[in-house]
Amino acid sequence: MIKVQHEDFDTGQELAALTDGRTDIGGVASFIGLVREMADDRQLSAMTLEHYPGMTEKMLGEVEAEARKRWPLDDCLIIHRYGRLEPGERIVMVAAASAHRKAALEACAFLIDWLKTKAPFWKLEESGDDDPEGGQWVRSKSSDDDAAARWSADPDDKNQGS
Amino acid sequence: MIKVQHEDFDTGQELAALTDGRTDIGGVASFIGLVREMADDRQLSAMTLEHYPGMTEKMLGEVEAEARKRWPLDDCLIIHRYGRLEPGERIVMVAAASAHRKAALEACAFLIDWLKTKAPFWKLEESGDDDPEGGQWVRSKSSDDDAAARWSADPDDKNQGS
Amino acid sequence: MKMLYFAWFRQRIGQGEEDIDLPADVSTVGELITWLQGRGPGYAAALDDLSVVRVAVNQEFSSLSDPVANSDEVALFPPVTGGTEPGTGR
């Protein structure tokens, strides 16, 4: 299940939806990403997530499909918000349900690592400073590529490096 | 935060409690364990979790303390239910909140792996079969010990092997 | 000494809790288990296979050579099986 939306989501409801009425699921692992107020040495007042509508849903669908191929999952969820978000707000939630906890935990880590390098989102951060373009665009982190690379991405991956 | 209780819990409320009013948390990783209907080749009608009141809270507190020592966590939660539970019901929930997603994900996996070998809980499974003692006690799994061992438990650990 | 038994130890011994007076020659966990084995067939059946006997002295996991005293709370139980995934992998 893929959801790309501006609105916030209800984490309890989303988790329950993965398992309600089922008796074959042993565990659900999830990760929720939140806006942090401190970005390095700067204090953020807000951030805006721009995305590529259409491609976003497609790429998140590919990340989900890859997770389902690698682990025996009963269900899988990715919710990603876009637009302007303030510190403390939820940005993203991923969850994986499986008969076995190891599969659920590994798939959950995979989902968040991969979506960070594959989903077409860009962050514009607003600080108290005088930002020339209404904010400062976040540069990609090599540590994100490293986190995704440990899942041994396919060599055709075009988003890593140039 | 450690909770040992018979009652079910509200996952959304528990997750929100970890982050409400805070702007320094980048991510919350969680795992929820559920009762599965199929145990190997047997169909379960229910299971009963017996525990050692007092020692349970103590050991779960030690698992939490160890996680906080190993990772920079902003908050940490373990909820474990006891008593009779039916297929599909929640058994356990662990969660770790941190500025960094890697710390949250690793600590979450650590919490569930360790509590499975350290917390004094025993499962009695009821099936449709004629159970001589009102059910069948689950034997410990070597795979649980393996999962806990990959966190390189201290050599004084008395619960592994004899 | 306060003794606690859990899971199928409790069922075989026939009670979950009892107070015992420790004999003078019993001063370690190992000696305590040997002494208990002689108290009746339920005890012998529960404590037959030491590889599945776990001991907590005052709620700390302990080993056979650890000391015990009359003021201790000692619990005997099989390996723990909490968490999730009931019944798999037995």
Added chain:
Amino acid sequence: MKMLYFAWFRQRIGQGEEDIDLPADVSTVGELITWLQGRGPGYAAALDDLSVVRVAVNQEFSSLSDPVANSDEVALFPPVTGGTEPGTGR
């Protein structure tokens, strides 16, 4: 050809979307970018450093040697920065 620009590419180029008529001698992503660089200072500034230029042709990540045609949707954007942990590690 439908062109899309995101994040600071959009800001430097001054628009998020435009329709262009592909010249006859432009048949790959690489040739398209070179041609766009000559369209004005905003394009040149956005596409100056190829190491931070990512391309999607019809919503698939593509490389400089991949073919493009007038019927394609081509998007140019910097490396993605979604997910969580805003601002750390720059």
